[in-house]
Amino acid sequence: MPEAAIHVGSGKVRELYALDDERLLLVASDRVSTFDVVLPTDVPDKGRVLTGLSGFWFARTERICANHLLALREDGRSTECRRLQMLPIECVVRGYLAGSGWKDYVRTGSVCGHELPAGLLESAELPEPIFTPATKAATGHDENIDRAQAAELVGAARLEEVEHVSIALYRFAADHARSRGILIADTKFEFGLDADGTLVLGDEALTPDSSRFWPADEYEPGASPPSFDKQFVRDYCESLGWDKIAPGPEIPEDVVAGTRARYVEAFERLADISFDRYLEDPEVVLR
Numbered sequence: 001m002p003e004a005a006i007h008v009g010s011g012k013v014r015e016l017y018a019l020d021d022e023r024l025l026l027v028a029s030d031r032v033s034t035f036d037v038v039l040p041t042d043v044p045d046k047g048r049v050l051t052g053l054s055g056f057w058f059a060r061t062e063r064i065c066a067n068h069l070l071a072l073r074e075d076g077r078s079t080e081c082r083r084l085q086m087l088p089i090e091c092v093v094r095g096y097l098a099g100s101g102w103k104d105y106v107r108t109g110s111v112c113g114h115e116l117p118a119g120l121l122e123s124a125e126l127p128e129p130i131f132t133p134a135t136k137a138a139t140g141h142d143e144n145i146d147r148a149q150a151a152e153l154v155g156a157a158r159l160e161e162v163e164h165v166s167i168a169l170y171r172f173a174a175d176h177a178r179s180r181g182i183l184i185a186d187t188k189f190e191f192g193l194d195a196d197g198t199l200v201l202g203d204e205a206l207t208p209d210s211s212r213f214w215p216a217d218e219y220e221p222g223a224s225p226p227s228f229d230k231q232f233v234r235d236y237c238e239s240l241g242w243d244k245i246a247p248g249p250e251i252p253e254d255v256v257a258g259t260r261a262r263y264v265e266a267f268e269r270l271a272d273i274s275f276d277r278y279l280e281d282p283e284v285v286l287r
């Protein structure tokens with residue numbers, strides 16, 4: 001547990017502590033949420049997988065954008081990071097039409113002001129990745145916003161910068177992941193500014209919790225591909241006929257084991273390191 005650290009925030013599956021005026025500790029738990037509800041059963045090592053993968057991407061994208069990572073702790077689930085002034089928008093990039101992007105497209109033919117070709121199927125690959133910012137809803141769901149609304153929140157010049165950097169990060173990661181059999185359908189970045197006003201990538205990045213990962217070999221436009229990591233949990237929840245209102249059901253151990261194995265598989269495919277090696281020395285992903 002973080003010694004002399006002050007708890008400053010809770011996410012659904014993560015905790016945030018202040019280490020001092022300049023540094024935070026981001027701790028990823030093994031909690032899992034599905035259909036927006038945190039389940040009572042943990043998936044062992046899930047937080048370590050997400051922390052390790054984030055660290056891997058931070059190390060490999062430094063030339064695209066500075067990031068907040070200072071160190072990975074020995075526990076494998078905690079990231080020491082620079083304290084930033086976070087921007088008040090979620091920077092979403094979509095390479096495929098899924099989730100709220102698909103819903104907006106069906107309703108209006110566009111997503112966040114990007115007019116798209118007619119006749120696209122659900123899950124279709126887009127001609128180019130698009131930047132689709134969203135507001136950070138304190139509670140409930142983030143809401144997609146257009147360029148004008150995003151510019152009001154961060155300024156026009158900063159918006160251009162985060163759009164450019166977000167798309168470059170997405171292209172880099174999606175190309176790498178595709179070569180390892182994983183499609184990154186979409187992803188969400190959170191940026192902040194350091195004391196100099198330099199843009200810095202924060203939060204977790206390019207993990208299965210901040211992105212939609214699909215197995216490339218099951219991809220089929222016109223359908224909704226299975227989630228790389230959570231499909232067993234979702235299928236199990238659906239099989240119960242649960243109404244998706246909290247509290248969620250307990251998850252049996254075979255479903256937990258299958259889900260853990262999928263998280264570890266994503267880590268090992270993308271980072272090209274055995275997960276056991278990561279547990280021995282988490283900073284191996286940074287080298």
Ligand code: PZK
Pocket residue numbers: 009010011014015016024026027068081082083084085086192202203204
């Ligand atoms: C920051 N969150 C999200 C909320 C969590 C995470 N480097 C940073 N500097 C300042 N603030 C943040 C970060 C980061 N990352 C991140 N909120 C503030 C959040 C609750 C729990 F684990």
